[in-house]
Every structure is written in C-alpha cells, then in structure tokens.
Amino acid sequence: MGTVKNKGNVREASCQEELTAMRDSIEILGGKWKLLIMRYLTNRTSENNHFKKIQREINGISAKMLSKELKDLELNLMVTRTIQDTRPVTIDYAVTEYGKSLIPVTDILVQWGLDHREKIKEDILV
Amino acid sequence: MGTVKNKGNVREASCQEELTAMRDSIEILGGKWKLLIMRYLTNRTSENNHFKKIQREINGISAKMLSKELKDLELNLMVTRTIQDTRPVTIDYAVTEYGKSLIPVTDILVQWGLDHREKIKEDILV
DNA sequence: GTAACCAGTTACCTGTAGTTAACTAATAGC
DNA sequence: GCTATTAGTTAACTACAGGTAACTGGTTAC
Numbered sequence: 284m285g286t287v288k289n290k291g292n293v294r295e296a297s298c299q300e301e302l303t304a305m306r307d308s309i310e311i312l313g314g315k316w317k318l319l320i321m322r323y324l325t326n327r328t329s330e331n332n333h334f335k336k337i338q339r340e341i342n343g344i345s346a347k348m349l350s351k352e353l354k355d356l357e358l359n360l361m362v363t364r365t366i367q368d369t370r371p372v373t374i375d376y377a378v379t380e381y382g383k384s385l386i387p388v389t390d391i392l393v394q395w396g397l398d399h400r401e402k403i404k405e406d407i408l409v
Numbered sequence: 410m411g412t413v414k415n416k417g418n419v420r421e422a423s424c425q426e427e428l429t430a431m432r433d434s435i436e437i438l439g440g441k442w443k444l445l446i447m448r449y450l451t452n453r454t455s456e457n458n459h460f461k462k463i464q465r466e467i468n469g470i471s472a473k474m475l476s477k478e479l480k481d482l483e484l485n486l487m488v489t490r491t492i493q494d495t496r497p498v499t500i501d502y503a504v505t506e507y508g509k510s511l512i513p514v515t516d517i518l519v520q521w522g523l524d525h526r527e528k529i530k531e532d533i534l535v
Numbered sequence: 536g537t538a539a540c541c542a543g544t545t546a547c548c549t550g551t552a553g554t555t556a557a558c559t560a561a562t563a564g565c
Numbered sequence: 566g567c568t569a570t571t572a573g574t575t576a577a578c579t580a581c582a583g584g585t586a587a588c589t590g591g592t593t594a595c
Contacts, residue, residue, distance in 0.1 A: 459541080459542085460541075460542055460543070461540085461541065461542075472542080472543065472544085473543090473544080473545090475543090476542080476543060476544080495541090496540095496541090497539095497540055497541040497542085498541065498542075499541065499542080500541085500542065500543090
C-alpha cells in the first residue's frame with residue numbers, strides 16, 4: 284500500500300496482509316451468534332429451518348438477536364429467506380452456496396473447541 | 410445431557426455437541442484482538458516480540474487492550490511471558506506449543522478473509 | 536537535569552452487543 | 566371469544582468490550 288518503509292521486508296508485508304484479512308473475517312463473523320447459526324443451518328440443509336425452530340435449537344438466543352443476525356447474514360449472501368405457504372406462515376432459512384464457504388471455518392472451530400476441552404481435562408488430572 | 414428427549418436422534422445430539430464446542434471456541438478466542446495477536450506471534454517465532462513491538466505492528470491496539478489480552482492468553486497457556494535482560498528491560502512474548510494449535514484456525518480465517526474480499530470485488534464487477 | 540525508551544497501570548468515558556419483556560398481525564382450532 | 570401457533574418488532578435496560586489519555590517507575594543517553 285503506497286510507500287513501503289525501508290525496513291519492511293516481504294515477510295512483514297505479507298504478515299500485515301494476513302492480519303488485515305483476519306480483521307475482515309472477525310468483523311463479519313464475530314460476535315456470539317453468527318457462526319453458531321451458520322453451523323446449525325449447514326447441519327440441517329435437508330430440513331425446513333424456520334425461525335422458531337432455529338430459535339428453539341440454538342440454545343439461549345433471543346428473537347431479537349436471531350432476527351438481527353439472520354438479516355446480517357442475508358445481506359452478506361450467506362443465507363436465503365423464503366416464505367413458505369403454510370398456515371401459519373413459516374419462513375425458511377437456508378445456507379447459500381457461498382455460505383457453505385464457512386464450513387471449513389466452523390469445522391475447525393468445532394474441532395478446536397473439542398480439543399481444548401480435552402486439554403483442560405488432562406491439565407486437571409496431571 | 411442426562412435424559413434425552415424422544416424426538417432427539419443421533420444427528421441432532423451431535424449437532425448440539427458441535428454447537429457447544431463452538432461456543433467454547435468463540436468464548437475463548439472471541440473479540441477483536443486475540444486471534445490477531447496469536448497470528449502475529451506465530452508469524453514471528455524467530456524473533457523477539459516485546460510489548461511495544463507488538464503494539465506497533467498490530468495496528469490500532471492500545472496498551473491497555475494488548476496488556477489485557479496477553480494476560481488472558483497467558484492464562485489459557487497460549488503464550489509465555491519472559492523478562493529479557495536488556496536495557497531498558499524488554500518482555501518477550503512467545504507462542505507456546507499449545508498455542509500453535511491455533512495455526513489451523515487463523516490459517517482458515519486468513520484464507521476466508523482473502524476469499525471474501527475477492528468475492529466482494531467480483532460481485533461489484535458483475 | 537531532561538528527554539527518550541521500555542512495560543505497563545489507572546481512571547474515565549462511550550458505544551454497542553446483547554437481554555428481557557411486552558406487543559403487533561395473521562391464521563387456525565376449540 | 567379464547568388460546569395457540571407463526572414471525573418478528575419495539576422499548577427500555579445492562580454490562581462489558583474497547584478507546585483515550587494521563588501517569589508510574591525504571592534505565593540510558595545527551
């Protein structure tokens with residue numbers, strides 16, 4: 284970006300780019316709920332996922348937050364919102380093709396969470 | 410866990426476990442700075458990383474936040490803190506062996522951030 | 536003695552993420 | 566008419582993440 288300091292070398296430059304990329308990710312995916320919602324929806328692609336069902340199964344999320352997060356995710360083209368012709372009306376939320384790009388992300392966070400819990404157990408025993 | 414509802418099947422149960430694991434990850438790694446710090450330190454394992462240097466190179470972080478986040482990371486056994494015998498005294502921060510378990514996590518967040526930026530560009534052009 | 540470097544700490548403040556609870560509006564069943 | 570379901574919205578609040586700026590305490594160099 285523009286002028287480069289003399290002491291800047293390739294590794295430093297690429298490091299800054301990496302950090303910038305990660306800032307982007309954190310900004311878009313950060314917070315308590317977005318990745319949980321995305322994970323839930325990708326685990327349920329074969330089913331109809333309507334609002335109340337999602338709220339019931341993602342423990343602790345309020346209607347307000349779910350509504351807000353789903354809007355954000357829709358704006359970022361991660362999920363689609365479709366009105367179902369049922370009575371009472373239900374709204375189906377589904378992961379988009381682009382939303383599936385988050386599968387590796389949530390995969391690794393799930394795995395890290397599981398591993399971390401194991402690690403804590405071991406630390407206590409030893 | 411304990412009692413399992415009748416309608417609960419294996420997929421649903423494992424989904425809840427996945428979500429719990431991801432909640433753990435988000436709780437420990439969440440926020441604006443922790444993963445950035447970890448990424449920075451893993452990219453600089455061959456060098457001495459003292460406080461001011463980290464603050465200079467992670468753009469925008471305040472001394473207060475850096476201090477707090479480093480403490481948290483140390484408590485979670487992700488980084489070590491060693492006093493260097495220099496004048497003036499410097500404190501070296503380094504990623505632990507366990508802290509390296511975050512490399513795949515930050516790798517994928519860096520990659521997703523880069524890809525997302527590309528995707529946005531394409532969307533604008535089309 | 537004063538300016539500059541290091542590694543923080545402290546106090547004060549703000550913005551926003553997130554919570555709770557009440558409410559709208561539509562439909563269906565009893 | 567009453568209750569229950571759906572999908573949210575709105576208001577009022579809280580708590581904490583994070584920002585800003587001044588300050589400590591030690592060392593070196595001029």
